[in-house]
Amino acid sequence: MNNPEVVMIGLGYIGLPTAALIAEGKTKVLGVDINKNVVDTINKGEIHIIEPSLGESVAHAVSQGYLKASLTPSAANTYLVVVPTPFKDKNEPDISFVKAATKAIIPLLKKDDLYIIESTSPVGTTQKMMDFIYQERPELEGQLYIAYCPERVLPGNVMYELIHNDRVIGGVDEASTEKAVDFYSKYVKGNLHKTNARTAEMCKLVENSSRDVQIAFANELSLICDKADINVWELIELANKHPRVNILQPGSGVGGHCIAVDPYFLVSDYPMESKIIGTAREVNNYKSFWCAEKVQKEKLQFELEHGRKPKIALMGLAFKPDIDDLRESPAKYIVQKVLQNANNEEYYIVEPNIQEHNVFKLTDYQEAFDKGDIIVFLVAHKEFKKLPLNTKKVVLDFCGSFK
Ligand SMILES: NC(=O)c1ccc[n+]([C@@H]2O[C@H](COP(=O)([O-])OP(=O)(O)OC[C@H]3O[C@@H](n4cnc5c(N)ncnc54)[C@H](O)[C@@H]3O)[C@@H](O)[C@H]2O)c1
Numbered sequence: 047m048n049n050p051e052v053v054m055i056g057l058g059y060i061g062l063p064t065a066a067l068i069a070e071g072k073t074k075v076l077g078v079d080i081n082k083n084v085v086d087t088i089n090k091g092e093i094h095i096i097e098p099s100l101g102e103s104v105a106h107a108v109s110q111g112y113l114k115a116s117l118t119p120s121a122a123n124t125y126l127v128v129v130p131t132p133f134k135d136k137n138e139p140d141i142s143f144v145k146a147a148t149k150a151i152i153p154l155l156k157k158d159d160l161y162i163i164e165s166t167s168p169v170g171t172t173q174k175m176m177d178f179i180y181q182e183r184p185e186l187e188g189q190l191y192i193a194y195c196p197e198r199v200l201p202g203n204v205m206y207e208l209i210h211n212d213r214v215i216g217g218v219d220e221a222s223t224e225k226a227v228d229f230y231s232k233y234v235k236g237n238l239h240k241t242n243a244r245t246a247e248m249c250k251l252v253e254n255s256s257r258d259v260q261i262a263f264a265n266e267l268s269l270i271c272d273k274a275d276i277n278v279w280e281l282i283e284l285a286n287k288h289p290r291v292n293i294l295q296p297g298s299g300v301g302g303h304c305i306a307v308d309p310y311f312l313v314s315d316y317p318m319e320s321k322i323i324g325t326a327r328e329v330n331n332y333k334s335f336w337c338a339e340k341v342q343k344e345k346l347q348f349e350l351e352h353g354r355k356p357k358i359a360l361m362g363l364a365f366k367p368d369i370d371d372l373r374e375s376p377a378k379y380i381v382q383k384v385l386q387n388a389n390n391e392e393y394y395i396v397e398p399n400i401q402e403h404n405v406f407k408l409t410d411y412q413e414a415f416d417k418g419d420i421i422v423f424l425v426a427h428k429e430f431k432k433l434p435l436n437t438k439k440v441v442l443d444f445c446g447s448f449k
Pocket of ligand 1: 057058060078081128129143197200303304
């Protein structure tokens with residue numbers, strides 16, 4: 047592509063939809079990814095992830111010549127970094143992908159370029175990348191616009207939310223904030239809220255930690271209710287009739303690339319101050335362990351009652367309903383844990399949103415349900431809601447599929 051206006055580094059669940067959206071606005075976007083398969087797929091006008099209406103958007107943008115993918119960046123006016131920010135051992139944030147992405151574009155930067163990090167990042171990352179850039183290109187010091195703008199879309203509704211969600215935009219100085227706001231105002235209809243880079247970084251971490259803490263409360267209630275022999279779903283529904291109470295739903299844990307990860311960025315940097323946030327992580331992780339233990343108990347109970355090994359259907363691997371994303375998935379963790387304890391039982395592993403898995407042999411959900419003696423609902427996928435409620439099978443519903 048000649049003279050792209052925007053370079054998008056990282057073409058995953060967030061980078062690709064964002065690149066497609068910008069390109070659909072008739073801005074030339076060069077998408078960069080280190081994964082050749084991703085690059086080749088996009089250049090064919092196809093996509094490598096499941097996200098409603100993304101396929102049409104990418105096909106259109108590629109065929110019109112506004113979106114192209116490449117393994118290497120070329121010079122543009124605006125650079126967006128949307129690469130993974132996982133955590134290392136000991137739950138410390140790993141910003142090496144952000145640094146590698148930044149390093150790749152440093153030789154291309156020129157006066158007045160705009161550099162934006164969208165990857166979820168520990169507080170201070172934008173400043174660190176600015177220092178890195180100016181260390182390598184001291185002649186550009188003070189001549190670039192550098193900002194942070196976190197993404198807060200919901201997988202499964204990304205194409206709508208990219209346009210309609212409010213955005214928080216924080217520059218390393220006011221001019222950078224203004225320049226970044228200008229850029230997003232071309233594509234985003236939600237309100238654009240101005241702040242500084244550190245507050246914008248913290249804002250994303252706090253949003254996800256808030257969700258994690260609230261889910262931990264629901265998960266903790268599910269543990270208490272199990273012991274107290276109370277239906278937690280009914281309890282929460284009733285408690286939420288209070289005008290100022292809004293308890294979330296429990297599940298088999300918390301997963302995904304965001305909520306299960308980002309709170310660690312705060313706990314790692316502010317260990318003494320983030321007690322509730324750290325404990326919420328522990329509660330949500332424990333809930334997955336507890337679910338696996340429940341399956342184990344039910345399995346032994348079945349064997350005692352029937353004098354034979356049960357057939358067990360494990361329903362769902364994704365980290366939440368109706369998506370194909372297995373990152374940090376509690377369901378996947380539970381399946382692994384259950385299989386570690388396997389003792390000649392027959393298992394059917396189900397994930398309707400993926401064709402095949404490199405570790406697990408997948409079974410169709412209806413077949414698994416029909417054959418299983420114990421049905422374990424780990425994710426509330428829409429397909430599972432079609433299954434008969436009045437089954438005589440043993441049902442462990444950790445996610446309210448039948449609620
Ligand atoms: N997925 C979400 O729902 C979501 C929501 C909000 C924020 N985020 C944040 O957005 C960021 C990206 O997340 P994602 O879900 O899109 O990740 P992803 O893993 O789906 O995609 C990241 C892409 O970046 C590529 N990549 C890695 N290093 C690279 C490099 N040096 N140069 C070029 N490409 C590189 C990978 O090959 C991959 O295709 C993360 O920080 C994440 O926390 C994600």
